[in-house]
Amino acid sequence: MILRLSVLVMLLLTAMAQTAPHVVKVAGTVSKIALLSDGTVIGWGDATYGQLGAVPRTSLTRSRYTRQFVRIPLPGKVIDIAGGEETSYALLDGGTVMAWGRAHDGELGIGTAALEMKQENLLEGTSQPVAVRGLHDVAAIAAGGRAAYAILKDGTVWGWGAISQTPAMTPVQIPGAANVVRIAASGHALALTNDGRVMSWGSNTSGELGRDPQRRQIEQAGFVEGLRDVVSIATGTQVSLAVKKDGTVWAWGSNGMGQFGNGKQPERSDAGAWTHTPQLVPGVTNAVSVAASVVGRHVLALLKNGTVMGWGNSDWGQTGSGVAGDFQLTPRPARITNVKAVFACGNNSLAIRSDNSLWIWGNGDRGEFPVNTVTKVPVLVNIY
Secondary structure: OHHHHHHHHHHHHHHHHHHOOOEEEEEEOOEEEEEEOOOOEEEEEEOOOOOOOOOOHHHEOOOOEEEEEEEOOOOOOEEEEEEOOOEEEEEEOOOOEEEEEEOOOOOOOOOHHHHHOOEOOEOOEEEEEEEOOOOOOEEEEEEEOOEEEEEEOOOOEEEEEOOOOOOEEEEEEOOOOOOEEEEEEOOEEEEEEOOOOEEEEEOOOOOOOOOOOOOOOEEEEEEOOOOOOEEEEEEEOOEEEEEEOOOOEEEEEEOOOOOOOOOOOOOOOOOOOEEEEEEEOOOOOOEEEEEEOOOOOEEEEEEOOOOEEEEEEEOOOOOOOOOOOEEEEEEEEOOOOOEEEEEEEOOEEEEEEOOOOEEEEEOOOOOOOOOOOOEEEEEEEOOO
Protein backbone atom coordinates (compact mmCIF):
# COMPACT_ATOMS: atom_id res chain seq x y z
CA MET A 1 0.00 0.00 0.00
CA ILE A 2 2.81 2.40 0.93
CA LEU A 3 4.66 1.49 -2.27
CA ARG A 4 1.56 2.18 -4.36
CA LEU A 5 1.06 5.52 -2.63
CA SER A 6 4.65 6.60 -3.28
CA VAL A 7 4.30 5.62 -6.94
CA LEU A 8 1.12 7.69 -7.20
CA VAL A 9 2.88 10.68 -5.60
CA MET A 10 5.77 10.38 -8.07
CA LEU A 11 3.35 10.22 -10.99
CA LEU A 12 1.48 13.25 -9.67
CA LEU A 13 4.68 15.27 -9.24
CA THR A 14 5.80 14.32 -12.75
CA ALA A 15 2.45 15.37 -14.21
CA MET A 16 2.59 18.68 -12.33
CA ALA A 17 6.11 19.37 -13.62
CA GLN A 18 5.00 18.66 -17.19
CA THR A 19 1.98 20.97 -16.99
CA ALA A 20 3.60 23.85 -15.03
CA PRO A 21 4.30 26.98 -17.10
CA HIS A 22 7.82 27.08 -18.49
CA VAL A 23 9.98 29.75 -20.10
CA VAL A 24 9.70 30.05 -23.90
CA LYS A 25 11.65 33.28 -24.50
CA VAL A 26 14.03 35.61 -22.64
CA ALA A 27 14.88 39.22 -23.56
CA GLY A 28 16.73 42.19 -22.12
CA THR A 29 20.20 43.28 -21.00
CA VAL A 30 20.88 44.24 -17.38
CA SER A 31 17.19 43.77 -16.68
CA LYS A 32 15.65 40.62 -18.11
CA ILE A 33 12.10 39.49 -18.80
CA ALA A 34 10.86 36.01 -19.67
CA LEU A 35 7.71 34.88 -21.45
CA LEU A 36 6.09 31.79 -19.95
CA SER A 37 4.09 29.17 -21.82
CA ASP A 38 0.84 30.32 -20.19
CA GLY A 39 1.20 33.83 -21.67
CA THR A 40 2.44 35.52 -18.49
CA VAL A 41 5.69 37.46 -18.02
CA ILE A 42 8.27 37.47 -15.21
CA GLY A 43 11.37 39.61 -14.79
CA TRP A 44 14.51 40.14 -12.72
CA GLY A 45 17.59 42.35 -12.52
CA ASP A 46 17.69 46.15 -12.83
CA ALA A 47 14.39 47.86 -11.95
CA THR A 48 15.59 51.48 -11.90
CA TYR A 49 13.16 52.83 -14.51
CA GLY A 50 10.25 50.51 -13.81
CA GLN A 51 11.20 48.07 -16.57
CA LEU A 52 10.27 45.15 -14.28
CA GLY A 53 6.89 46.60 -13.38
CA ALA A 54 5.85 47.70 -9.90
CA VAL A 55 8.47 45.81 -7.90
CA PRO A 56 7.89 46.09 -4.11
CA ARG A 57 10.59 48.24 -2.54
CA THR A 58 11.28 45.50 -0.04
CA SER A 59 12.42 43.32 -2.95
CA LEU A 60 15.00 45.83 -4.22
CA THR A 61 18.64 46.18 -3.23
CA ARG A 62 20.19 49.63 -2.77
CA SER A 63 21.31 49.47 -6.40
CA ARG A 64 17.66 48.90 -7.43
CA TYR A 65 18.19 45.29 -8.44
CA THR A 66 15.73 42.59 -7.55
CA ARG A 67 17.16 39.23 -6.56
CA GLN A 68 13.96 37.33 -7.10
CA PHE A 69 11.60 36.66 -9.98
CA VAL A 70 8.73 39.13 -10.13
CA ARG A 71 5.53 38.73 -12.09
CA ILE A 72 4.56 41.63 -14.36
CA PRO A 73 0.77 42.07 -14.62
CA LEU A 74 -0.41 42.69 -18.19
CA PRO A 75 -3.94 43.16 -19.58
CA GLY A 76 -4.10 40.00 -21.66
CA LYS A 77 -2.24 36.92 -22.85
CA VAL A 78 1.28 37.71 -24.08
CA ILE A 79 2.59 36.05 -27.24
CA ASP A 80 5.92 37.85 -27.68
CA ILE A 81 8.33 39.99 -25.63
CA ALA A 82 11.25 42.32 -26.26
CA GLY A 83 13.73 44.09 -24.01
CA GLY A 84 15.54 47.34 -24.71
CA GLU A 85 18.25 49.03 -22.71
CA GLU A 86 15.91 50.21 -19.95
CA THR A 87 12.43 49.48 -21.34
CA SER A 88 10.37 46.29 -21.68
CA TYR A 89 7.71 45.32 -24.23
CA ALA A 90 4.96 42.72 -24.56
CA LEU A 91 2.80 41.81 -27.55
CA LEU A 92 -0.71 40.77 -26.56
CA ASP A 93 -2.64 38.14 -28.47
CA GLY A 94 -5.04 40.86 -29.66
CA GLY A 95 -2.24 42.48 -31.67
CA THR A 96 -1.45 45.47 -29.42
CA VAL A 97 1.89 46.28 -27.80
CA MET A 98 2.46 47.25 -24.16
CA ALA A 99 5.56 49.12 -22.95
CA TRP A 100 6.94 50.03 -19.54
CA GLY A 101 10.20 51.46 -18.20
CA ARG A 102 12.31 54.36 -19.47
CA ALA A 103 10.56 57.00 -21.55
CA HIS A 104 13.04 59.80 -22.24
CA ASP A 105 13.79 58.94 -25.90
CA GLY A 106 10.26 57.90 -26.79
CA GLU A 107 10.77 54.25 -25.86
CA LEU A 108 7.17 53.97 -24.62
CA GLY A 109 5.78 55.10 -27.96
CA ILE A 110 2.99 57.18 -26.43
CA GLY A 111 4.04 60.70 -27.41
CA THR A 112 5.58 63.61 -25.57
CA ALA A 113 3.46 62.90 -22.49
CA ALA A 114 5.97 60.15 -21.71
CA LEU A 115 8.55 62.78 -20.80
CA GLU A 116 6.32 63.99 -17.97
CA MET A 117 5.59 60.57 -16.51
CA LYS A 118 7.05 60.05 -13.05
CA GLN A 119 5.81 57.23 -10.92
CA GLU A 120 7.18 55.80 -7.66
CA ASN A 121 10.19 58.13 -8.01
CA LEU A 122 11.38 56.21 -11.07
CA LEU A 123 12.69 59.16 -13.08
CA GLU A 124 11.65 59.45 -16.74
CA GLY A 125 9.82 56.15 -16.72
CA THR A 126 6.84 54.17 -15.53
CA SER A 127 6.34 50.79 -13.90
CA GLN A 128 2.77 50.68 -15.22
CA PRO A 129 2.54 49.07 -18.70
CA VAL A 130 0.99 51.43 -21.27
CA ALA A 131 -0.27 50.71 -24.79
CA VAL A 132 2.03 51.86 -27.59
CA ARG A 133 0.05 54.37 -29.60
CA GLY A 134 -1.48 53.50 -32.96
CA LEU A 135 -0.29 49.89 -33.29
CA HIS A 136 -2.73 47.15 -34.29
CA ASP A 137 -2.45 43.75 -35.97
CA VAL A 138 1.13 43.31 -34.75
CA ALA A 139 2.72 39.92 -35.47
CA ALA A 140 6.07 40.25 -33.66
CA ILE A 141 8.20 42.77 -31.76
CA ALA A 142 11.89 43.50 -31.22
CA ALA A 143 13.97 46.01 -29.28
CA GLY A 144 17.58 47.01 -28.86
CA GLY A 145 19.23 49.91 -27.08
CA ARG A 146 16.60 52.65 -26.88
CA ALA A 147 14.75 51.65 -30.03
CA ALA A 148 11.77 49.32 -30.52
CA TYR A 149 10.08 47.78 -33.56
CA ALA A 150 6.83 46.06 -34.46
CA ILE A 151 6.18 43.84 -37.47
CA LEU A 152 2.59 44.11 -38.64
CA LYS A 153 0.75 41.16 -40.12
CA ASP A 154 1.04 42.81 -43.54
CA GLY A 155 4.87 42.57 -43.33
CA THR A 156 5.51 46.28 -42.78
CA VAL A 157 7.72 47.53 -39.94
CA TRP A 158 7.06 50.38 -37.52
CA GLY A 159 9.60 51.78 -35.09
CA TRP A 160 9.77 54.21 -32.20
CA GLY A 161 12.32 55.55 -29.75
CA ALA A 162 15.92 56.13 -30.87
CA ILE A 163 15.43 54.68 -34.34
CA SER A 164 17.18 57.66 -35.96
CA GLN A 165 19.15 60.74 -34.97
CA THR A 166 15.83 62.33 -33.97
CA PRO A 167 13.87 60.02 -31.62
CA ALA A 168 10.35 59.02 -32.68
CA MET A 169 7.97 59.58 -29.79
CA THR A 170 5.26 57.49 -31.48
CA PRO A 171 5.59 54.64 -34.02
CA VAL A 172 6.53 55.57 -37.60
CA GLN A 173 6.78 53.28 -40.59
CA ILE A 174 10.30 52.23 -41.61
CA PRO A 175 10.67 53.25 -45.28
CA GLY A 176 11.45 50.41 -47.66
CA ALA A 177 10.87 47.56 -45.19
CA ALA A 178 8.37 45.04 -46.60
CA ASN A 179 7.49 41.34 -46.36
CA VAL A 180 9.31 41.15 -43.01
CA VAL A 181 8.90 38.16 -40.69
CA ARG A 182 11.60 38.81 -38.07
CA ILE A 183 13.71 41.69 -36.72
CA ALA A 184 16.93 41.96 -34.71
CA ALA A 185 17.95 45.33 -33.30
CA SER A 186 20.74 47.11 -31.42
CA GLY A 187 22.19 50.43 -32.67
CA HIS A 188 21.06 49.23 -36.09
CA ALA A 189 18.38 46.83 -37.28
CA LEU A 190 18.16 43.75 -39.48
CA ALA A 191 14.92 42.42 -40.94
CA LEU A 192 14.45 38.91 -42.33
CA THR A 193 12.02 38.79 -45.25
CA ASN A 194 9.71 35.93 -46.19
CA ASP A 195 11.96 34.98 -49.12
CA GLY A 196 15.11 34.56 -47.00
CA ARG A 197 16.75 37.90 -47.71
CA VAL A 198 17.94 40.44 -45.12
CA MET A 199 17.19 44.15 -45.00
CA SER A 200 19.02 46.67 -42.80
CA TRP A 201 18.89 50.26 -41.59
CA GLY A 202 20.33 52.47 -38.85
CA SER A 203 23.97 53.07 -37.91
CA ASN A 204 26.53 51.95 -40.51
CA THR A 205 29.77 53.29 -39.04
CA SER A 206 31.41 49.84 -39.17
CA GLY A 207 29.60 48.41 -42.18
CA GLU A 208 27.09 46.60 -39.95
CA LEU A 209 24.29 47.26 -42.45
CA GLY A 210 26.06 45.12 -45.04
CA ARG A 211 25.78 47.77 -47.73
CA ASP A 212 27.31 51.02 -48.91
CA PRO A 213 27.77 53.80 -48.13
CA GLN A 214 29.50 53.70 -44.77
CA ARG A 215 27.97 56.51 -42.76
CA ARG A 216 26.55 57.33 -39.35
CA GLN A 217 22.91 56.68 -40.18
CA ILE A 218 20.85 55.25 -43.06
CA GLU A 219 17.11 55.47 -42.45
CA GLN A 220 15.92 53.76 -45.65
CA ALA A 221 15.77 49.97 -45.41
CA GLY A 222 17.79 48.17 -48.08
CA PHE A 223 19.01 44.64 -48.76
CA VAL A 224 22.29 43.27 -47.43
CA GLU A 225 24.41 42.67 -50.51
CA GLY A 226 24.88 39.08 -51.67
CA LEU A 227 23.04 37.38 -48.81
CA ARG A 228 20.20 34.92 -49.46
CA ASP A 229 18.59 31.78 -48.02
CA VAL A 230 18.74 33.16 -44.47
CA VAL A 231 16.78 31.56 -41.61
CA SER A 232 18.03 33.48 -38.54
CA ILE A 233 19.49 36.94 -37.83
CA ALA A 234 21.12 38.73 -34.88
CA THR A 235 22.69 42.09 -34.12
CA GLY A 236 25.34 43.02 -31.57
CA THR A 237 27.59 45.99 -30.93
CA GLN A 238 28.30 47.25 -34.48
CA VAL A 239 28.07 43.70 -35.81
CA SER A 240 25.47 41.65 -37.69
CA LEU A 241 25.09 37.89 -38.07
CA ALA A 242 22.98 35.50 -40.10
CA VAL A 243 22.41 31.76 -40.41
CA LYS A 244 21.73 30.34 -43.86
CA LYS A 245 19.66 27.28 -44.77
CA ASP A 246 22.85 25.26 -45.22
CA GLY A 247 23.70 25.75 -41.53
CA THR A 248 26.57 28.19 -42.01
CA VAL A 249 26.92 31.40 -39.96
CA TRP A 250 27.96 34.72 -41.50
CA ALA A 251 29.14 37.93 -39.83
CA TRP A 252 29.81 41.50 -40.96
CA GLY A 253 30.44 44.89 -39.41
CA SER A 254 33.02 45.23 -36.62
CA ASN A 255 35.24 42.38 -35.46
CA GLY A 256 36.58 44.39 -32.53
CA MET A 257 35.31 41.87 -29.96
CA GLY A 258 36.12 38.77 -31.99
CA GLN A 259 32.53 38.28 -33.16
CA PHE A 260 33.70 37.01 -36.56
CA GLY A 261 35.08 33.91 -34.81
CA ASN A 262 38.14 33.91 -37.08
CA GLY A 263 40.77 33.97 -34.32
CA LYS A 264 41.37 37.71 -34.60
CA GLN A 265 40.53 40.72 -32.45
CA PRO A 266 41.80 43.62 -34.54
CA GLU A 267 42.08 47.25 -33.55
CA ARG A 268 39.78 49.71 -35.31
CA SER A 269 42.59 50.88 -37.62
CA ASP A 270 43.73 47.37 -38.59
CA ALA A 271 42.95 45.85 -41.96
CA GLY A 272 40.00 43.52 -41.58
CA ALA A 273 38.73 45.28 -38.46
CA TRP A 274 35.40 45.92 -40.16
CA THR A 275 33.66 45.10 -43.41
CA HIS A 276 30.22 45.42 -44.97
CA THR A 277 30.69 42.08 -46.78
CA PRO A 278 29.38 39.01 -44.90
CA GLN A 279 32.21 36.72 -43.75
CA LEU A 280 31.88 32.99 -43.12
CA VAL A 281 32.35 32.14 -39.42
CA PRO A 282 34.77 29.19 -39.44
CA GLY A 283 34.17 26.07 -37.42
CA VAL A 284 30.37 26.29 -37.18
CA THR A 285 28.19 23.87 -39.15
CA ASN A 286 24.55 22.78 -38.98
CA ALA A 287 23.46 25.94 -37.17
CA VAL A 288 19.73 26.69 -36.93
CA SER A 289 19.78 30.04 -35.12
CA VAL A 290 22.13 32.73 -33.85
CA ALA A 291 22.01 35.20 -30.93
CA ALA A 292 24.26 38.16 -30.12
CA SER A 293 24.50 40.54 -27.17
CA VAL A 294 25.03 44.30 -27.22
CA VAL A 295 26.37 44.59 -23.67
CA GLY A 296 28.03 41.19 -23.47
CA ARG A 297 29.52 41.46 -26.96
CA HIS A 298 29.39 37.71 -27.50
CA VAL A 299 27.72 35.40 -30.02
CA LEU A 300 25.90 32.10 -29.57
CA ALA A 301 24.87 29.67 -32.32
CA LEU A 302 22.40 26.84 -31.71
CA LEU A 303 23.17 23.74 -33.74
CA LYS A 304 20.75 21.18 -35.14
CA ASN A 305 21.93 18.54 -32.66
CA GLY A 306 21.03 20.71 -29.64
CA THR A 307 24.54 21.91 -28.80
CA VAL A 308 25.60 25.57 -28.55
CA MET A 309 28.73 27.23 -29.95
CA GLY A 310 29.97 30.49 -28.42
CA TRP A 311 32.59 33.09 -29.32
CA GLY A 312 33.56 36.73 -28.80
CA ASN A 313 33.95 38.54 -25.49
CA SER A 314 33.86 36.17 -22.52
CA ASP A 315 34.84 38.51 -19.67
CA TRP A 316 32.11 37.00 -17.51
CA GLY A 317 32.10 33.48 -18.92
CA GLN A 318 29.12 34.26 -21.15
CA THR A 319 30.30 31.93 -23.94
CA GLY A 320 29.69 28.98 -21.62
CA SER A 321 32.80 26.95 -22.46
CA GLY A 322 34.63 27.64 -19.20
CA VAL A 323 36.53 30.70 -20.44
CA ALA A 324 36.25 33.86 -18.30
CA GLY A 325 38.21 37.11 -18.09
CA ASP A 326 39.30 36.87 -21.72
CA PHE A 327 38.15 36.75 -25.35
CA GLN A 328 37.17 33.52 -27.02
CA LEU A 329 38.20 34.27 -30.58
CA THR A 330 37.12 31.00 -32.20
CA PRO A 331 33.83 29.13 -31.70
CA ARG A 332 33.85 26.56 -28.91
CA PRO A 333 30.99 24.46 -27.53
CA ALA A 334 29.19 25.61 -24.41
CA ARG A 335 28.91 22.92 -21.75
CA ILE A 336 25.26 22.14 -22.34
CA THR A 337 23.32 19.74 -24.58
CA ASN A 338 19.75 19.12 -25.72
CA VAL A 339 19.09 22.85 -26.21
CA LYS A 340 16.11 24.07 -28.24
CA ALA A 341 16.47 27.85 -27.77
CA VAL A 342 19.33 30.14 -26.75
CA PHE A 343 19.44 33.85 -25.82
CA ALA A 344 22.28 36.38 -25.41
CA CYS A 345 21.12 38.96 -22.85
CA GLY A 346 23.60 41.52 -21.60
CA ASN A 347 26.57 39.81 -19.94
CA ASN A 348 24.55 36.61 -19.58
CA SER A 349 23.48 33.74 -21.77
CA LEU A 350 20.40 31.60 -21.28
CA ALA A 351 19.20 28.37 -22.82
CA ILE A 352 16.01 26.32 -22.80
CA ARG A 353 16.60 22.59 -23.01
CA SER A 354 14.29 20.04 -24.62
CA ASP A 355 12.81 19.25 -21.20
CA ASN A 356 11.81 22.96 -20.92
CA SER A 357 14.33 23.63 -18.13
CA LEU A 358 16.04 27.04 -18.07
CA TRP A 359 19.83 27.41 -17.77
CA ILE A 360 21.99 30.51 -17.30
CA TRP A 361 25.67 31.45 -17.33
CA GLY A 362 27.84 34.59 -17.38
CA ASN A 363 27.86 37.66 -15.13
CA GLY A 364 27.01 37.51 -11.46
CA ASP A 365 29.67 39.67 -9.86
CA ARG A 366 27.20 42.44 -8.95
CA GLY A 367 24.88 40.08 -7.17
CA GLU A 368 22.76 39.56 -10.28
CA PHE A 369 20.02 37.05 -9.70
CA PRO A 370 19.84 34.09 -10.16
CA VAL A 371 23.66 33.73 -10.15
CA ASN A 372 25.80 35.57 -7.62
CA THR A 373 29.27 35.01 -9.02
CA VAL A 374 30.96 34.66 -12.40
CA THR A 375 29.42 31.52 -13.88
CA LYS A 376 31.56 30.06 -16.67
CA VAL A 377 29.36 27.05 -17.44
CA PRO A 378 25.55 26.71 -17.56
CA VAL A 379 23.63 26.19 -14.31
CA LEU A 380 19.99 25.25 -13.82
CA VAL A 381 17.47 27.97 -12.90
CA ASN A 382 14.38 27.28 -10.81
CA ILE A 383 11.77 29.94 -11.60
CA TYR A 384 9.47 28.86 -8.75
